[in-house]
Structures are given as C-alpha cells and as structure tokens.
Amino acid sequence: MPLVDKACEEGAVDSDFSKYAILGNGPAGISALLAIREVDPDGGVVIVSPEVERYYSKVLLTYWIGGRIKFEDIFLVEEDFYEKNGARRAFGVEATRVDTVQREVELRDGRRLRYDSLLLAMGSSPEIPDIPGVNLPGVHYLRTIEDGKKIREATSASMRAVVIGGGLVSIKTVEALLAHNMEVSLVVSSGRLLSQITAPEDSKVTFGMFQAPGLDIRLNCDVRAIEGEGRVEGVRLSTGDVIGCDMVVIGKGVTPNLSCIQDTEIKTGAGIFVNDRMETGVCHVYAAGDIAEGHDIARGKPWINALWSSAVWQGRIAGYNMAGRRVSYAGDVGLNSVSFGDKCLITLGKTRPDKGDEVSLFQDEGRQEYRRLIFSGGRFVGAVISGPSAQASGVLRSLMARNEDTVAIRDTLLGARLSYGDVMQAGTRLSHYG
Ligand SMILES: Cc1cc2nc3c(=O)[nH]c(=O)nc-3n(C[C@H](O)[C@H](O)[C@H](O)COP(=O)(O)OP(=O)(O)OC[C@H]3O[C@@H](n4cnc5c(N)ncnc54)[C@H](O)[C@@H]3O)c2cc1C
The missing domain is CATH 3.50.50.60 (FAD/NAD(P)-binding domain)
Known part of the structure; x- marks a missing residue:
C-alpha cells in the first residue's frame, strides 16, 4: 500500500514541483536531506522510495533476524521525522524514468515530479x-x-x-x-x-x-x-x-539500480561517475551512496565502496552542494568489519596488491594475530587484520586517508603488538617528519 504524503497524492496536481527531489530513503538520501536542511530550511523536498517503511538500518537486519535486537531497534528515525524536516514522501512507488532536460521524474504509477535539483541515491539490488x-x-x-x-x-x-x-x-x-x-x-x-x-x-x-x-x-x-x-x-x-x-x-552480489536513468546522458561504469561535489556531469543531478563511484583514496581512482559510512558522507556532500554550499568530498578508504562469534576480521582500502605494490605479513598464531599490510610507492594502501590489533583499525584507516609516505613508520605498523596508541604516535611522528 503506497504511503504518499498529501501534496504528492495522485491527482492532487498533475505535475508536482519540489525544489529538491531525492530518489532513495537510505543513508545517502537521508543524509542529503539533513544537509539540505542545514543550508535551506524551507526549500521543498520530496523523497521517493519503493519501500514503505521509514528510514532503517540494513546493517542491523541480521541482528534482528538472529534475535539479538528488537524489531523497533532497526529504525533510525521516528514516524514524524519527515514532517519535522519538511520532506514529503512518495513511498511504495519507484522512479521509473528520469528526464534531465524537462527536470522530471516519472513514477511507476504515472505521476511526474518536477525538480530543481535531483539526487540519485537508489542503492542496489541483489543479483x-x-x-x-x-x-x-x-x-x-x-x-x-x-x-x-x-x-x-x-x-x-x-x-x-x-x-x-x-x-x-x-x-x-x-x-x-x-x-x-x-x-x-x-x-x-x-x-x-x-x-x-x-x-x-x-x-x-x-x-x-x-x-x-x-x-x-x-x-x-x-x-x-x-x-x-x-x-x-x-x-x-x-x-x-x-x-x-x-x-x-x-x-x-548486487547491481546498482540504474534502470530509471538509462535514457539520460548520465555517465556510468560500475556505478554513476561523480566529481568531488557528487555532481554527475548532467546539470542539477547528483548521485551518492552504493550507486555512485566516489573517489577511493587508497586505490587513487573512482570506486564503489558499498558501505554505510560512505553513503552517509557522500549523501551529505551532495545535499550541501544541492542547496548551494560548495563542499568537496575528499574521498574515502573502505573499511569492512566482519565479526563472527567472538572473532573479528577487518579489511581496509585495497586488499589485493597491484603490480609493484609491497606486501608485508605479520602472524602470531599463539595470539591469533594476523596482519597483512600493502604499501604502494611508500604509501600505506591496504590491510587485512584479524586478532588483537584489529582494535587499531579506525586509526589505521585515518592514517591511510592521509595518503602520505609511511616508510618512516613501517616498523611500527609491523611490530609484534600493534595498538591504537602505537598508530596514533606513529601518525604524529609522520607529521613532524613532514
Ligand atoms: C544485510 C546487509 C548488511 C549490511 N551490513 C553492512 C555493514 O555491516 N557495514 C556497512 O558499512 N555496510 C553494510 N551494508 C551495506 C549498506 O547497508 C549500504 O552500503 C548502504 O545502505 C547504502 O546506502 P544507499 O543510501 O546508497 O542505498 P540503500 O540503503 O540501498 O537505499 C536505497 C534506497 O533507494 C530506494 N530505491 C531503490 N530503487 C529506487 C527507485 N527506482 N526509485 C526510488 N527509490 C529507489 C530503496 O528503496 C532505498 O530506500 C549492509 C547491507 C545489507 C543489505
């Protein structure tokens, strides 16, 4: 049963205008809405999604399926969130076609939504x-x-x-x-x-x-x-x-939901190409989240980091720029954290070396410690870590995001016991060398 806010109701108006149209009610879409509201408290926003539920966490779904959390805990906002943020919902209906010349989005039920700025944040679907x-x-x-x-x-x-x-x-x-x-x-x-x-x-x-x-x-x-x-x-x-x-x-695996833009000039590879302001290259159209190929710092090229945190960052950058605040996306370093029982594996950045990259391995079976680090031209670009040093992964990610020569601190990174403090100290040493 579609959930459609009053001003979006079928027949209310034939062609319905909003200053901002957001396709997708996931982290990229919602982060864009919140960024728009910081800059432009009043501009009309419509959010389209084929799902009817309010904003929820996909990350938590398996915890609910496994009985570790309650159903209500999956939701990240209250029912009145959209109203409070001045966003109309067109839920339970998907966008089937985007016309970037007329600046219109066509919905599955035939309605058309006109916009000034459009965000594509439709995520992906299982293969x-x-x-x-x-x-x-x-x-x-x-x-x-x-x-x-x-x-x-x-x-x-x-x-x-x-x-x-x-x-x-x-x-x-x-x-x-x-x-x-x-x-x-x-x-x-x-x-x-x-x-x-x-x-x-x-x-x-x-x-x-x-x-x-x-x-x-x-x-x-x-x-x-x-x-x-x-x-x-x-x-x-x-x-x-x-x-x-x-x-x-x-x-x-998954495939980005690109079908509604197939008749447009928007350039795509594995996902939608964007610049550092999340612009697609087609006037007034932005993209963010799993659907977009944002800059990956470790790889030094566009990449889909299908991660919740990347979707949030990219959505925010898109939202600010849509509302007229020029903000750039510095890029991201992918971080995957997989836990199973009491064990945890962290992967960071580029985990498969390219030709010419150096790989260093530290292993201590007694402590169940495993650390494989990848360096490219002196820069720290990737890691697979399991065991106690996984606790340092957040700070290792920040180090990687700095994209600097790390030769001076390589011994620390490969030391027998690597802690959060070690990496912090090593990072500070780098700044002093620089
Ligand atoms: C089970 C599971 C576990 C995960 N665990 C983790 C984790 O532990 N850590 C992590 O970082 N990431 C995890 N992810 C990945 C993470 O959820 C995604 O990277 C993130 O949700 C991407 O956000 P998004 O806004 O780009 O897309 P999505 O969250 O997929 O949202 C897309 C939105 O677009 C809507 N939509 C789709 N088609 C259309 C259309 N044609 N028109 C309009 N709207 C449309 C959808 O209904 C949805 O509202 C997990 C994903 C799943 C499925």
Missing part, C-alpha cells in the same frame, strides 16, 4: 543467478526490511538452510540462522570466503575464523540447481552432491 529453481518458494535474498521479515518468518518453520555466496551479507546471514539452531551449509564458488575483500593469502585465516557448530562450508562449489516440488527441498552442487534444505538465501 539473481541464472540457475533452475531460483523462483521457488523458500528462496530468499537479503537487501530490504521486507526481505528480512520473510527470512525471519522462515526460520520458525525451517531446520536446514543453504546460503549461497561467501560475502559479508552471506556471513552475517549465516550467523543469524545459526542463532536459531538451524543447520547451515554455506556454498561458495571461490576458493575462499570474503573473496571480494580479501586475497588468496588470507584464505587460511578467513576459513579458520568462520567455523561453528552446525555450519558446513563448501568452497570451490557452484550451485547447479535449486530443487523441490512446489517449494525448496534441496540444492544440487557442481560436485554432484545434493544438500537437503527447506530454505535458501542467495547472496551473490
């Missing part, structure tokens, strides 16, 4: 693999709160699950399902878990970290078919094995 049985009841994806509700409901009637894909969302899902005492098989095409954010050298540490009672990990395995009469009963693998199960969760 649906081309295998028989993907549409059977009992097959799930996890991207939205609705997906989360379906998975949580399924846990009450399911004993055995297969999770397909070894990325961050899959691992968080596995942990949530294990919390319901389910038996879970994790099927991964690659030879290691978290293959998008680690390198082959890290496979021992990632494999060791994700062992748990009730979990069966199958690496180097493809799913050939999801089988069942009328609903999921099992999964057939490339090895010939069949794993019996009553639910499947697929986490095989």
Whole structure:
C-alpha cells in the first residue's frame, strides 16, 4: 500500500514541483536531506522510495533476524521525522524514468515530479543467478526490511538452510540462522570466503575464523540447481552432491539500480561517475551512496565502496552542494568489519596488491594475530587484520586517508603488538617528519 504524503497524492496536481527531489530513503538520501536542511530550511523536498517503511538500518537486519535486537531497534528515525524536516514522501512507488532536460521524474504509477535539483541515491539490488529453481518458494535474498521479515518468518518453520555466496551479507546471514539452531551449509564458488575483500593469502585465516557448530562450508562449489516440488527441498552442487534444505538465501552480489536513468546522458561504469561535489556531469543531478563511484583514496581512482559510512558522507556532500554550499568530498578508504562469534576480521582500502605494490605479513598464531599490510610507492594502501590489533583499525584507516609516505613508520605498523596508541604516535611522528 503506497504511503504518499498529501501534496504528492495522485491527482492532487498533475505535475508536482519540489525544489529538491531525492530518489532513495537510505543513508545517502537521508543524509542529503539533513544537509539540505542545514543550508535551506524551507526549500521543498520530496523523497521517493519503493519501500514503505521509514528510514532503517540494513546493517542491523541480521541482528534482528538472529534475535539479538528488537524489531523497533532497526529504525533510525521516528514516524514524524519527515514532517519535522519538511520532506514529503512518495513511498511504495519507484522512479521509473528520469528526464534531465524537462527536470522530471516519472513514477511507476504515472505521476511526474518536477525538480530543481535531483539526487540519485537508489542503492542496489541483489543479483539473481541464472540457475533452475531460483523462483521457488523458500528462496530468499537479503537487501530490504521486507526481505528480512520473510527470512525471519522462515526460520520458525525451517531446520536446514543453504546460503549461497561467501560475502559479508552471506556471513552475517549465516550467523543469524545459526542463532536459531538451524543447520547451515554455506556454498561458495571461490576458493575462499570474503573473496571480494580479501586475497588468496588470507584464505587460511578467513576459513579458520568462520567455523561453528552446525555450519558446513563448501568452497570451490557452484550451485547447479535449486530443487523441490512446489517449494525448496534441496540444492544440487557442481560436485554432484545434493544438500537437503527447506530454505535458501542467495547472496551473490548486487547491481546498482540504474534502470530509471538509462535514457539520460548520465555517465556510468560500475556505478554513476561523480566529481568531488557528487555532481554527475548532467546539470542539477547528483548521485551518492552504493550507486555512485566516489573517489577511493587508497586505490587513487573512482570506486564503489558499498558501505554505510560512505553513503552517509557522500549523501551529505551532495545535499550541501544541492542547496548551494560548495563542499568537496575528499574521498574515502573502505573499511569492512566482519565479526563472527567472538572473532573479528577487518579489511581496509585495497586488499589485493597491484603490480609493484609491497606486501608485508605479520602472524602470531599463539595470539591469533594476523596482519597483512600493502604499501604502494611508500604509501600505506591496504590491510587485512584479524586478532588483537584489529582494535587499531579506525586509526589505521585515518592514517591511510592521509595518503602520505609511511616508510618512516613501517616498523611500527609491523611490530609484534600493534595498538591504537602505537598508530596514533606513529601518525604524529609522520607529521613532524613532514
Ligand atoms: C544485510 C546487509 C548488511 C549490511 N551490513 C553492512 C555493514 O555491516 N557495514 C556497512 O558499512 N555496510 C553494510 N551494508 C551495506 C549498506 O547497508 C549500504 O552500503 C548502504 O545502505 C547504502 O546506502 P544507499 O543510501 O546508497 O542505498 P540503500 O540503503 O540501498 O537505499 C536505497 C534506497 O533507494 C530506494 N530505491 C531503490 N530503487 C529506487 C527507485 N527506482 N526509485 C526510488 N527509490 C529507489 C530503496 O528503496 C532505498 O530506500 C549492509 C547491507 C545489507 C543489505
């Protein structure tokens, strides 16, 4: 049931004008709204989203599915948030077409919203693999709160699950399902878990970290078919094995939601290209969050860092610029933190070295410490860390964001015990050398 604020109601006006139109009610869209309001308290804002729920945290979905938090805790704002911030909602309906010449957004129900400035913050959607049985009841994806509700409901009637894909969302899902005492098989095409954010050298540490009672990990395995009469009963693998199960969760990556801009001049690669003010290059159109290729400091090039914190930063920068305050995005360093039971793995920046990069490894099995650091032309550009020194990851990220020559402090970074204080001190030393 679409949730549409009064002035956006169908038939209220044929072509409805707002100074600012925001496509997306996630962290990028909401951060833009708050930044606009800092600069322009009165300009009209409309927020469009195919979902009906108020702003919530995707990051917390698996904690709710696993029973660690209450449903209400997922929401990040109160019901009256939109009204208080002078934003009209067009919820439960998606944008299907953007016309950057007429400055209009067309919605699925035929309504048109005119704008002065437009933010594209539509995030991404799960990729649906081309295998028989993907549409059977009992097959799930996890991207939205609705997906989360379906998975949580399924846990009450399911004993055995297969999770397909070894990325961050899959691992968080596995942990949530294990919390319901389910038996879970994790099927991964690659030879290691978290293959998008680690390198082959890290496979021992990632494999060791994700062992748990009730979990069966199958690496180097493809799913050939999801089988069942009328609903999921099992999964057939490339090895010939069949794993019996009553639910499947697929986490095989995501694709940015770009379909509504396909008739425009907006330039895209893996995502939408933006400059340091989050402008797309087409007049009055901005992009932010998972949909945008913002500057990545460690890689020195545009990159999609599909992270909550990046979406917040980019959304804010876009919002300020939309409202006329010129602010630049300095770029970002990706930080992924994956916890499983009492173990934690942190990845920072570029985790797979390019030709000419130097890699240094520190390992202490007794302390379960693992630190693989990557340097490029003297700069610190990437890290995979597990164990006690993970506590220093925030400050390591700041060091990486400074993008300076770190040769003078390399020994500290590779020292046997690396603490938050060590990195702070090393960073200060760098400033003095500079
Ligand atoms: C289960 C899960 C766990 C995660 N865990 C972490 C984590 O631990 N740490 C971390 O940093 N990141 C995590 N992420 C990633 C993080 O949630 C995203 O990077 C972040 O939400 C991106 O924000 P966004 O605003 O760009 O897009 P989204 O949050 O995806 O929001 C997109 C918005 O656009 C709307 N929309 C879609 N299509 C249209 C359309 N055609 N027209 C209008 N609106 C549209 C959507 O309904 C939604 O409101 C996780 C993601 C998931 C799914």
